[in-house]
Amino acid sequence: MASSPKLPAFDPADPLGVDDLLEPEDLAIRDTVRTWATDRVLPHIAEWYENGELPGIRDLARELGSIGALGMSLDGYGCAGASAVQYGLACLELEAADSGIRSLVSVQGSLAMYAIHRFGSEEQKQTWLPRMAAGEVIGCFGLTEPDHGSDPANMRTHAKREGGGDWVLNGRKMWITNGSVAGVAVVWAQTEDGIRGFVVPTDSPGFSAPEIKHKWSLRASVTSELVLDDVRLPADAVLPEVTGLRGPLSCLSHARYGIVWGAMGAARSSFEAAVEYAKSREQFGRPIGGFQLTQAKLADMAVELHKGILLAHHLGRRMDAGRLRPEQVSFGKLNNVREAIDICRTARTILGANGISLEYPVMRHATNLESVLTYEGTVEMHQLVLGKALTGLDAFR
Template identity: 95%
Template sequence: MVASPKLPAFDPADPLGIDDLLEPEDLAIRDTVRGWATDRVLPYVAEWYEKGELPGIRELARELGSIGALGMSLEGYGCAGASAVQYGLACLELEAADSGIRSLVSVQGSLAMYAVHRFGSEEQKQEWLPRMAAGEVIGCFGLTEPDHGSDPAAMRTHAKRDAGGDWVLNGRKMWITNGSVAGVAVVWAQTEEGVRGFVVPTDSAGFSAPEIKHKWSLRASVTSELVMDDVRLPADAVLPEVTGLRGPLSCLSHARYGIVWGSMGAARSSFEAALEYAKSREQFGRAIGGFQLTQAKLADMAVELHKGILLAHHLGRRMDAGRLRPEQVSFGKLNNVREAIDICRTARTILGANGISLEYPVMRHATNLESVLTYEGTVEMHQLVLGKALTGLDAFR
């Protein structure tokens, strides 16, 4: 009789053994980002959130650049050239600290830098990408408008050529992460040729980015309006390699992929807080983690958390193989953000009244995820994307 192999110990932090799917380099990148977030974000983020500010954002951006976290899945121009899975692991660790920090990185790398890298001229790439990868220049991405979010085709921002060949840009963009600290903005506008993207230095005359205050979500993040009043740009400010909504939508798909991973970071942080609390909090003479109803909650949370991480990992492998479809990204964002919010809410019930305190991360993650749920595609939009893919029928209009 052949002896059965000795099974590895059950790991509550990795109950499915997902780490076995990762290469040593994957783990090294994950641990680097986790270590940075542990040292530079976690000790301070509750205070930042309470005050509604992200102090030292430019210094944080440079530090993120130094560890290769900005535009990390892009090739060349000072970018790390990491795999999609490695980028996803970084997003998970950043959002386990706070969604605002992951948003800073996502907007920089997956929206602004990605747009220039994929659709820009060689001159635009050389001018902006190395400095953005190093965190020396922060970027933002202007698509959403005050009256047009889910329907970008109806945007009112427009750009017209004047007699000398320059572009003149007018319009408003809303809910723009990094806006008031950005050195460059990628702005999408209507033109006679269709929707075009423009690389806009934020010191251009007529450009301003007032910061949005009074937020109850993503408070440790810079969110702004972009205002463009007769902003004059040279002819070569336009992104030359794309016309139409394919440009901004492909950027959004890349950023949504990071959300699939990142939302699981917020969920993991909340789950871990609830698990530790359940093992130490006593009621009726025993730890509440010993009661059946609490264990049922913890089990359900763990199942959805690690299913979500497996889904993210699967999508990452498809992206690395060049086989990831936008509908599959919608599948991941729809599922993982919804489940992350449910995990946070369940964790809050385990912590009881302590769950609303900033001494614990749970309510902060829950309120942040309310924004993550609807930005870069609302629940309804992703449902309709999947509905169209499943039925072949377009229900958007």
Template identity: 80%
Template sequence: MAAGILPPFDPADPLGIDDLLDDTDRALRATVRAWARDRVLPHIAEWHERGELPDVRGLTKELGSLGALGMTLDGHGCAGASAVQYGLVCLELEAVDSAVRSLVSVQGSLAMYAIHRFGSAEQREGWLPSMAAGEAIGCFALTEPDHGSDPAGMRTRAERDGGDWVLTGRKTWITNGSVASVAVVWARTEDGIRGFVVPADTPGFSASDIRHKGSLRASVTSELVLDGVRLPAAAALPEGRGLRAPLGCLSHARYGIVWGALGAARTCLETALDYARTREQFGRPIGGFQLTQAKLADMAVELHKGLLLASHLGRRLDAGRLRPEQVSFGKLNNVREALAICRTARTILGANGISYAYPVMRHMANLESVLTYEGTSEMHQLILGKALTGLDAFG
């Protein structure tokens, strides 16, 4: 570009962040955006209102064909994509609904990642190809009814019986639980916490959906019961020992949330902008009033600051330099700001903001769950507080 000639200002990309992407990144983003727009967007408001995700297995296979499942993993049918590319996929999926991004996140960043990182060669080859293709759905069972933010207190037990393991306990708030072919279950043993690969058709394993949710209504959320589930010794994840193992999986999943939450925020900002340009009060569009413009400007600033943060963290992850505290930084900031953007968009839409004719209230409600899962804001504040001060305020 000749000196002194500037590109036009783009309201959708005011900072020119797209300059940080290459052609492959943009093509992948466009593919996933088109799929989400054509396959999910026309139906998601109804699915959310009904509290169901019809044909979840069909959707999962389609996501597998896009390479969106376990996409940063190498081998076994996984795409081996960059962390930035995975983040872009999470953003585009959550721009339609958090439930769809949650399905992908739990499948790839939790269940598949745990098997890939901590599993045996037999476990990886036995499960990852079918999971990458979306033919098998996975879930990640850590949270219990009485132990959410404190997984070290889990009560689910795995006891040896001859050459077998026998698992007994309950897990709750498990995404994909009732549709899963396999569950990665974390349990307490006499030697500490360990992970197990549990086929869903194992006797004693059952899952039931959690109903009457006010958030993530289009997501399959379940309670798991393990009633004397007998597994061979080979079901244990060889490297899945200690609490560091499941927490490492959670850190991997949190990274996707850093991007995904901004997708919900982007949709709400776009909705508010369109509404402000067309909704007239006092004889002119409300976008012409100073207070409305101030809101829109603040929303855009926080959204695109969040995108810069997400991009920076993604490049650190690709370079092998991303620390868990930095993931907490991203999750804390981006989800909190995304929720604030959605709430502000709701005020611009006025009474229409609570109608499912618009996506704002749905995204706002969904982000209340995203704010909580994979570590509450308070937990990430304490993680950062400990890193900043060197003092442990947990407990």
């Protein structure tokens, strides 16, 4: 009788053996981004978060460009042409360091660069994408307005043709990541022909981007308002290949896909902190990790963490195959961000009072995820997207 094959050892860091699904190149990209984040972000992130700043953001952007992390899933124009799974792995590692760092990369690549790459003219692509891929130019994406977040169809920012075909933009955008450090902004505005996207150099007269202060979430991230007062642009500043909400919504779907992975990075960091703390913290004469209630918490956290990673991986494979639907992205963002917050909150209970200290990453991740929960689609919006898909009935209005 043949003997049974020897089973691999149980790996607490990869209990489901998800790494077996990854190719050597996937692992190499993941490890490159993890090493960069460990060396360049983790030693400083608590101080950056406490001070509410991201110093040296332009240097960080150039470094991220040098490892191919900016616009990494795009082809050509200096972009890495990585797979969706590889991009997702990078997002996970970046957000394991901090959500603000992943947001920098996500807005640069999945929103600003993606919009130009998919909908821009060849001249726009050649002008901006190589420099953005290298991190020499930072981009931002202007869609959300002070009075129109979940309802962008009613945005007030508008663009009108004047003179020999020039465009003149007026309006306000709010909660714009990278805004005050960007060299280029992709701004969406109402026109006579419908909603159009515009490539706006941020040194254009009438453009300003005052930074938003007093945030208690995403503190290590540059967040701004965009102010457009009679910003005059040439006729070829408009993105020529799209009209209507399909443009910005397709960009958001691409960015939300990165969040599906990224949220699991924040959850993993908090989970790992809880495990290590539970093994070393002693109460009643032994480590708290030896008590049943603590082990129950850790087991439940591990189950949701690795289910979320499996979900992200599945969606990544679908994206690589050209089969990922926006409703499936909503499924992933709704589940993974919600579960990541719960993991962080449970980790905080294991750390007790130490859980609120910046000596540990848990509270920082938890507060960051409160922003991730509602940006690029609130919980309610993703629930309604899925509700419509399940019933065929539109409950948005």
